[in-house]
Amino acid sequence: MNTPTWFKVVAVLALLWNLLGCLAFFSDLRLSPEDLAELPEAQQALYAARAGWAIAATAIAVFGGALGSIGLLLRKKWAFPVFALSLLGILVQDFGLFVLADGMRLAGPVAVVMQAIVLAIGIGLVLLSRKGIARGWLV
Secondary structure, eight states: OOOOHHHHHHHHHHHHHHHHHHHHHHHHHTOOHHHHHTSOHHHHHHHHHOOHHHHHHHHHHHHHHHHHHHHHHTTOTTHHHHHHHHHHHHHHHHIIIIIISOHHHHHOHHHHHHHHHHHHHHHHHHHHHHHHHHTTSOO
16 A cells, blocks of 8 residues: 655654654763753752653653654554554653653743653654554555
């Protein structure tokens, strides 16, 4: 079955989005103690409050999203479970950030909006891959 052009365009955009997430993740890991000391006090507190499992969840979210996007481009069914795992990573990351680390107060409303966008895109990619399987676009 022919895959619609819009599906391919969305798959490319999804890959670019998730590669940006991977870049942001690596940039975050590379922050030196000096870099952290230059951040506002609230952001320093947020970094100090992050648990290792929340950082691991972020890795699962971004790398799962990139891999799932590659699956979409290759028209593979395995994109669906990979996106589902990525979405789980987003949810766990958000729990660590906003529930346990009080990220709403420490990071501010911009971080809340950004994470809401990340969550919406994660849900959208799970639904898109499921639709792709149902329509026979992913094999």
